[in-house]
Amino acid sequence: MKIAVCVKHAVDETELRLDPGGRPVLAGAAGKMSTFDKNAVEEGLRLKSAHQGEVVVFVVGAAESKKTLKEALAMGADRGVIVAADPMAIDALRTARILAAAIKRSGPYDVVLCSEGASDTYTGQVPPMLGELLGVAYVGYARKIEVTGQSARVERSLEDSVEVIEAPVPFAASVVSEINEPRYPTLIQIMQASKKPIEELDGEEIAPWGSSGRVEVVSMLSQPSTRKHVMIEGSPDEAAAKLVEALSKEGVLK
Ligand SMILES: Cc1cc2nc3c(=O)[nH]c(=O)nc-3n(C[C@H](O)[C@H](O)[C@H](O)COP(=O)(O)OP(=O)(O)OC[C@H]3O[C@@H](n4cnc5c(N)ncnc54)[C@H](O)[C@@H]3O)c2cc1C
Numbered sequence: 001m002k003i004a005v006c007v008k009h010a011v012d013e014t015e016l017r018l019d020p021g022g023r024p025v026l027a028g029a030a031g032k033m034s035t036f037d038k039n040a041v042e043e044g045l046r047l048k049s050a051h052q053g054e055v056v057v058f059v060v061g062a063a064e065s066k067k068t069l070k071e072a073l074a075m076g077a078d079r080g081v082i083v084a085a086d087p088m089a090i091d092a093l094r095t096a097r098i099l100a101a102a103i104k105r106s107g108p109y110d111v112v113l114c115s116e117g118a119s120d121t122y123t124g125q126v127p128p129m130l131g132e133l134l135g136v137a138y139v140g141y142a143r144k145i146e147v148t149g150q151s152a153r154v155e156r157s158l159e160d161s162v163e164v165i166e167a168p169v170p171f172a173a174s175v176v177s178e179i180n181e182p183r184y185p186t187l188i189q190i191m192q193a194s195k196k197p198i199e200e201l202d203g204e205e206i207a208p209w210g211s212s213g214r215v216e217v218v219s220m221l222s223q224p225s226t227r228k229h230v231m232i233e234g235s236p237d238e239a240a241a242k243l244v245e246a247l248s249k250e251g252v253l254k
Contacts, residue, residue, distance in 0.1 A: 001053035001147070004109040005044040006099055006130070007072050009065035009087075010034035010120040022222045026088070033068040036115030038075070038182035039175050043145060044113050045076045046180060051147060054078045056106060060098045060203060061087045073193035074185035080196065081106060085203035091215035094207075096129035101207040103134060106199070111152075112172040116141055124174075131172035139165060139173040 015030040044055040057072040059065045060083045069080040083102050090098070103112060112134060114127035131138025143162070144155040147169060156163040157176045167173075185193070232242045247253040 001047060001051040001111065002107065002109045003044040003047055003053065003055045004103050004107070004112045005037075005040050005055060005057045005072065005077065006112070006114045006126070007037040007041060007057050007059050007068050008034040008118045008120075009059055009061045009068040010118050013120060018222050022224065024220060024222070031064055031067065033071050034115065035119035036117065036175070036177050037068075037072075039177050039179050040113040040115045041072045041075050041077060042180045042182040043142075043175050044111070045183075047111060047145065047147065048076075053110075056081065056109075058083070058099055058102055060085050060090070060095055060102075066198065069198060070190075070193050071185070073196045073198075074190045075183055076185075076189070078196065080198045081201060082198060083201045083203050083206065090203070092123045092125035093129055094203075094209070094214065096126045096133055097207045098203045099126070099130055100133035102201055103130075105201075105206065108170065110170050111145075111147070112136070112170070114172070114174045116174045116176050127172065127174035134170075134172060137167040137171040139167050139171060142173045142175045143179050145173060145175075145179070 009031045010033070011024070011026065012030040012032040017025045019025055041057065048055050055077040057069055057077045057080045059069050059080070062084070066082055069082055073080055081102050083098050085098055103109060112130065114130065116127070117124040118126075128138050128140060139154045139156060141156045141158065142154045143157040146153045150169045152167045152169055152171055154165055154167060154173065156165060157178060230246060232239045232246065234242060244253060
């Protein structure tokens, strides 16, 4: 079975700082593998161990995205493909077009996995667009995937229900975090990952922009917060009394 897994090198939201105007400081911001993409890689590895074959990971982004690719290789993927593109200048459709072109070049694949949404921008648009561009069936929000021959049985995690569907192979899917527990690579696996093959492609070359329009993010601001920072000091008894007094003053305790 040939399995493609799309992994995004996302902005690390836990490290992200805001400027005084509430805008994220993106220059020099730390990046990491998009949180739920670890579940997509894990699911790819799980399918490979059940059916044998190959897991190929794809990332579209700047040169530092290779870090994410190497993490996926350390988890156990066989090889990687990095497609160069400026992450601030590509929208969801462009990302999907570049991924589709890269996947078609090295395919065909039986299963194409994404996660339900990127942990930084979380549009959730790339996976369904990718399924459409590849011309295969698409299943969103998968929490269990079982492939038997040329058919897959997939449980979809919807807000208040679980839907079970059958899809023909090949298919594309987005996974939710409850699908599995991603493995942690060992030191040896991390070292071995540096020897695994990585193909380098150029986004503009494999999927020329052409005349397609572009979605532009015109503003990105944090929600205004009116949170107060009140430090209460003293012995536990004094601090507890001051806390009750402060909460009563705010109207939290009556
Ligand atoms: C601060 C900031 C500003 C931006 N400004 C603009 C702008 O002005 N104009 C613009 O067009 N775009 C801009 N972008 C980029 C854009 O918003 C998204 O990165 C792009 O639309 C993809 O959507 P998503 O990341 O939300 O993907 P989702 O659809 O939420 O991702 C779902 C899954 O698709 C796969 N996937 C998504 N992206 C990739 C990838 N790059 N490589 C491999 N797999 C992937 C992963 O499996 C991921 O889990 C900006 C991004 C940021 C962080």
